[in-house]
Amino acid sequence: MDQIVCVAPESFETELETELRLSGATVEMRERLAIATNVPPSSAAAWAQNVWRNPIRIEFTSITDAAKKLRGLHPYWSLHSTVFHRRAQLIQDQLPKIKNPPIDFLGTLPAKTLGSWTLLDENSLLAATDCTSVFPDGEVTFNEDKEAPSRAYMKLWELFTVEGVRPAPGARCLDMGASPGGWTWVLAKMGCEVIAVDRASLAPAVSKLKNVKTLQRNAFTLKPEDVGPIDWFFSDLICYPKDLYDLVNKWRSSGLVKNFVCTLKFQGETDHASAREFAKITGSRLKHLSVNKHELTWWYQA
Numbered sequence: 001m002d003q004i005v006c007v008a009p010e011s012f013e014t015e016l017e018t019e020l021r022l023s024g025a026t027v028e029m030r031e032r033l034a035i036a037t038n039v040p041p042s043s044a045a046a047w048a049q050n051v052w053r054n055p056i057r058i059e060f061t062s063i064t065d066a067a068k069k070l071r072g073l074h075p076y077w078s079l080h081s082t083v084f085h086r087r088a089q090l091i092q093d094q095l096p097k098i099k100n101p102p103i104d105f106l107g108t109l110p111a112k113t114l115g116s117w118t119l120l121d122e123n124s125l126l127a128a129t130d131c132t133s134v135f136p137d138g139e140v141t142f143n144e145d146k147e148a149p150s151r152a153y154m155k156l157w158e159l160f161t162v163e164g165v166r167p168a169p170g171a172r173c174l175d176m177g178a179s180p181g182g183w184t185w186v187l188a189k190m191g192c193e194v195i196a197v198d199r200a201s202l203a204p205a206v207s208k209l210k211n212v213k214t215l216q217r218n219a220f221t222l223k224p225e226d227v228g229p230i231d232w233f234f235s236d237l238i239c240y241p242k243d244l245y246d247l248v249n250k251w252r253s254s255g256l257v258k259n260f261v262c263t264l265k266f267q268g269e270t271d272h273a274s275a276r277e278f279a280k281i282t283g284s285r286l287k288h289l290s291v292n293k294h295e296l297t298w299w300y301q302a
């Protein structure tokens with residue numbers, strides 16, 4: 001039976017479990033780990049920060065035996081412990097040390113792939129050498145920039161650096177819900193031409209940048225034909241995901257936008273139905289970036 005293990009972001013175990021169950025999968029939760037079977041091949045778990053593919057169950061007789069069996073499969077391993085923590089750590093201590101230093105914006109990603117493993121009980125473990133993230137539990141840390149006008153800039157840093165989705169210098173970008181200006185600041189520093197739209201004003205240091213134009217107004221009433229062709233449509237608007245979906249469709253159907261990056265923000269109950277509508281858009285991706293809170297990032301790159 002096809003099995004995967006998905007790692008939920010901290011505090012979003014329920015979101016991951018619900019998403020997997022709604023896809024038709026059978027799920028066993030072990031804290032942040034969702035051990036899922038019967039996952040439809042087309043469904044990508046947006047709430048999973050790391051997915052362990054083809055996990056194998058390994059029986060072992062001692063700590064040394066477990067470490068030897070893991071080393072025989074792959075050199076580098078990341079432990080996600082949910083039970084028998086001390087025993088698990090003693091096994092991990094017998095494996096080659098892994099380094100996980102903060103990375104630079106648009107810097108190179110770790111070259112070494114990481115296997116992931118967890119103890120199931122005292123004498124068996126679940127391990128996978130094929131994981132979707134090169135970071136332990138898919139958690140990415142950056143060497144930050146104190147100049148940024150808001151923490152939101154980290155979402156674009158992660159998307160651009162880790163997912164390789166990014167506009168080229170000179171790209172015409174629309175930034176919806178731009179204030180105080182973290183995203184606009186990232187895009188402007190990359191050499192993009194930014195139209196920043198928000199009811200609120202931008203931080204003065206950002207609005208002064210020469211490649212930034214501001215439109216202080218309601219983003220929902222802006223007409224595509226009044227803006228013209230756009231290379232990238234960005235939205236970090238605080239709004240209901242279903243309203244964002246309608247907004248995105250308005251701009252998609254205009255034929256004036258090539259690429260999209262949007263944050264789906266949830267308040268209270270997670271709107272899984274709207275998230276699925278976004279995920280269904282052909283060629284797009286929906287993912288909980290490690291920097292996302294109760295939100296998902298959706299993108300479409302032409």
Ligand SMILES: C[S@@+](CC[C@H](N)C(=O)[O-])C[C@H]1O[C@@H](n2cnc3c(N)ncnc32)[C@H](O)[C@@H]1O
Pocket residue numbers: 149150152153176177178179180181182183184197198199200217218219220236237238239
């Ligand atoms: C999370 S903040 C955006 C942060 C921004 N991306 C950054 O990097 O600094 C959300 C923004 O959406 C704006 N917003 C919400 N509804 C809006 C609307 N209908 N029209 C324009 N701006 C709106 C708010 O004023 C707020 O500044």
